[in-house]
Amino acid sequence: MTEAAPSLATLLRARSIALVGATERSSWARSAYENLRRMDYAGRIVPVNASGAAFFDLPSVPSCGAIEGEIDVALLMVPSKAIPGVIGELAGIRAKNAILLSSGFAETGEEGVALQRDIVESARRAGMRLLGPNCLGFVNFTDGVAAWTTAVRDVPRGSIAIVSQSGATASYICRYAAQQQVGLSAMVSTGNEGDLGVADALDHFAADPATKVIILFIEAVRDAAALRRAALSASRNGKPVVVLKVGSSEATAKVAQAHTGSIVGDDRVFSAACRALGMIRVRSVEEAVATAALLDSLGPLGEGGLAAMAISGGICEVVADAAETHGVELCAFSDATRAALASHLPDFGTSHNPLDLTGAAVLKPDIFEGAARELVAEPSAALAAAIFDMPEEDAFGLKVIGHIGHGFAGARAPGVVMSIAPKPVSPEYRAQVREAGVTFLGCGLDVGLQAIRNAFAWSRRRVQDETAPKHRAPATERPATEPALLQNLARRGVSVVPGEVVTDSASAAAAARQAGGPVAMKIVSPQIAHKSDIGGVRLNVAGVEAAEAFDRIIADCAAARPDATLEGVVVSPMRERGVELFVGVTVDPQWGPTLALGLGGVWIELLKDTSLRLLPVSPADIVEMLGELKAARLLHGYRGSEAVDIARLADEIGRIADAALDMMPGLQTLEINPLSCRGGRIEALDALAEWSDPC
Numbered sequence: 001m002t003e004a005a006p007s008l009a010t011l012l013r014a015r016s017i018a019l020v021g022a023t024e025r026s027s028w029a030r031s032a033y034e035n036l037r038r039m040d041y042a043g044r045i046v047p048v049n050a051s052g053a054a055f056f057d058l059p060s061v062p063s064c065g066a067i068e069g070e071i072d073v074a075l076l077m078v079p080s081k082a083i084p085g086v087i088g089e090l091a092g093i094r095a096k097n098a099i100l101l102s103s104g105f106a107e108t109g110e111e112g113v114a115l116q117r118d119i120v121e122s123a124r125r126a127g128m129r130l131l132g133p134n135c136l137g138f139v140n141f142t143d144g145v146a147a148w149t150t151a152v153r154d155v156p157r158g159s160i161a162i163v164s165q166s167g168a169t170a171s172y173i174c175r176y177a178a179q180q181q182v183g184l185s186a187m188v189s190t191g192n193e194g195d196l197g198v199a200d201a202l203d204h205f206a207a208d209p210a211t212k213v214i215i216l217f218i219e220a221v222r223d224a225a226a227l228r229r230a231a232l233s234a235s236r237n238g239k240p241v242v243v244l245k246v247g248s249s250e251a252t253a254k255v256a257q258a259h260t261g262s263i264v265g266d267d268r269v270f271s272a273a274c275r276a277l278g279m280i281r282v283r284s285v286e287e288a289v290a291t292a293a294l295l296d297s298l299g300p301l302g303e304g305g306l307a308a309m310a311i312s313g314g315i316c317e318v319v320a321d322a323a324e325t326h327g328v329e330l331c332a333f334s335d336a337t338r339a340a341l342a343s344h345l346p347d348f349g350t351s352h353n354p355l356d357l358t359g360a361a362v363l364k365p366d367i368f369e370g371a372a373r374e375l376v377a378e379p380s381a382a383l384a385a386a387i388f389d390m391p392e393e394d395a396f397g398l399k400v401i402g403h404i405g406h407g408f409a410g411a412r413a414p415g416v417v418m419s420i421a422p423k424p425v426s427p428e429y430r431a432q433v434r435e436a437g438v439t440f441l442g443c444g445l446d447v448g449l450q451a452i453r454n455a456f457a458w459s460r461r462r463v464q465d466e467t468a469p470k471h472r473a474p475a476t477e478r479p480a481t482e483p484a485l486l487q488n489l490a491r492r493g494v495s496v497v498p499g500e501v502v503t504d505s506a507s508a509a510a511a512a513r514q515a516g517g518p519v520a521m522k523i524v525s526p527q528i529a530h531k532s533d534i535g536g537v538r539l540n541v542a543g544v545e546a547a548e549a550f551d552r553i554i555a556d557c558a559a560a561r562p563d564a565t566l567e568g569v570v571v572s573p574m575r576e577r578g579v580e581l582f583v584g585v586t587v588d589p590q591w592g593p594t595l596a597l598g599l600g601g602v603w604i605e606l607l608k609d610t611s612l613r614l615l616p617v618s619p620a621d622i623v624e625m626l627g628e629l630k631a632a633r634l635l636h637g638y639r640g641s642e643a644v645d646i647a648r649l650a651d652e653i654g655r656i657a658d659a660a661l662d663m664m665p666g667l668q669t670l671e672i673n674p675l676s677c678r679g680g681r682i683e684a685l686d687a688l689a690e691w692s693d694p695c
Helices: 005-012 027-038 080-092 110-125 167-179 198-206 224-236 259-277 285-298 313-326 335-342 366-377 395-408 427-435 445-460 482-491 505-515 543-560 603-607 619-628 630-636 646-662
Strands: 016-020 044-048 073-076 097-100 129-131 137-140 145-148 157-164 184-189 213-218 241-245 279-282 305-310 381-387 415-418 439-441 500-502 519-524 537-541 568-573 579-588 592-599 610-614 667-678 681-684 687-691
Touching: 005 129, 005 137, 005 198, 016 027, 027 044, 027 145, 073 080, 080 097, 080 110, 110 129, 157 167, 157 198, 157 285, 167 184, 167 213, 167 285, 184 198, 198 213, 198 224, 213 285, 224 241, 224 259, 241 259, 241 285, 259 279, 259 610, 279 285, 279 445, 285 415, 285 439, 285 445, 305 313, 305 366, 313 381, 313 445, 335 366, 366 381, 366 395, 366 415, 381 445, 395 415, 395 427, 415 445, 439 445, 482 519, 482 646, 482 687, 500 505, 505 519, 505 543, 505 568, 519 543, 537 543, 543 568, 579 630, 579 646, 592 619, 592 630, 592 646, 610 619, 619 630, 619 646, 646 667, 646 681
Parallel strands: 016 044, 016 073, 073 097, 097 129, 157 184, 157 213, 213 241, 241 279, 305 381, 381 415, 415 439
Antiparallel strands: 137 145, 137 184, 500 568, 519 537, 519 568, 579 592, 579 667, 592 610, 667 681, 667 687
């Protein structure tokens, strides 16, 4: 639990609320009061305004200092310049929590940052916790407590919590959930997060028995360590965390001298963090709500794919195409399932997945029931989906839903009914489908399949243990040149190409003869990282040409970089071309060491075909990463080339990742480009490291 967890309980379950700045002219104050009345709030409400005038039917007091009795939450609806004084008054009456609606703080610049810092420090000295500034407050639907300053209407109570840095976005998510009749347990807006933040709220809901799923909307991660702890707490408690985060555009990517930083980018590292911490990243409000609703209703899914059915062959084709687009596996029906389905279908029907029930189901609705029963019994199915859309007032449709519910009941795998197109869901219809025992998604096929994909992925990757790297001793050496770095990696178990550093042309010729074939020659200098740009690399050099190549390399590099120390030239045997991979480890300032894999050489920058994970990783993680690459087919013997030993490759990449962790703290970037792969021979041919300032 985080430090804030005890205070969050007194905030969200407040028994006394002060509405500071409560005048009937204020839309904020009116909405806050109407929300409390609509929820039948049973606690004490104390309006506060400078005139002491009554607020609707409630007597008010002229200042917070005049409040008698305990105050759990003070909702401050006053200008930012008045906040310091109000906080002082609240400290004097020992208020437990305050919510700051006003903007004009850290989001406005240095002066606002200082004002926000002073307010937070004053509150902490008084033992008071703050939500905001620049937030709309919270709603606890479970316990009927609200301190929210816009209208909240017609939201069914349920077990999904919304936590958002943006109050307006929280409202949009809430409204869409209400439109779909998806029940909520709570909604919290954290705003600038001067004190309490997303991680604190997530930590609270991770332990809240009334909440089963949490939706997060994040604009910026302000405390990655706290978010990591809270996400792992939710995962250990079996609660899915669905994350909608903005900032995925190219403009948010980092730029670094090494390739890895620009390839990875902040947003891609966040996606890797979500995967490592068991969080589900989504790209829209609709996807967030549908994913949360599906997991709220069904919980974790078993192994297998999706079995789908519809009353239209055309829709079955749409489902098949969309499933492929969104990465949803359609399971293959067993012979027993196909035979059983044939007994329910007319003679012209075929038992494919997705299953076309044909128009016969219109005349004989019990076909829905029989087919549903066979789909959820299919051994390779983790989930069955009935694609069925209908008008709100339709006796036939309700009869079909009843048949589907009977077919899905008590089966090995769960079932869901999805609308074909997005549609609002009325409370009456939701009650009817629940009475039939059916989980219904009214979000349409496209979003529904995204939700199914997310549910499958979360179910298969539930995090059990902390994945952050353990503390390691500081690196005692920092190799300054590529040969020294390769030797360092070799001592740590990484396979590297052999090389000899020579300091004159005669030695270069001798080393080339010793190699027994063509060689690669590269400048050795602590100051030159990118060698080929200045003539510091010669490839496929024959033995007799090595002396001349040495002289040319030294001359070209001396001319291009007169400031550089030239320690010599490394001579290595050329390797037959195979598949060349890029393996990079970079240290993200928020999430720590991150592994990136991709096609090597110049292709890494051109194609940007990479897979990312936070470290540490297992061999299974690495195999999964390799499979995610668009270039993965090259590893399996594309067009007659030799297939790469994937197990051997995963082991070698794991050794590189472990070596990078062993060099931390201190190492900022480690790149192997390329890692040469030919059959079972895996070797690092080039290496580059960047180090942080030792101070």
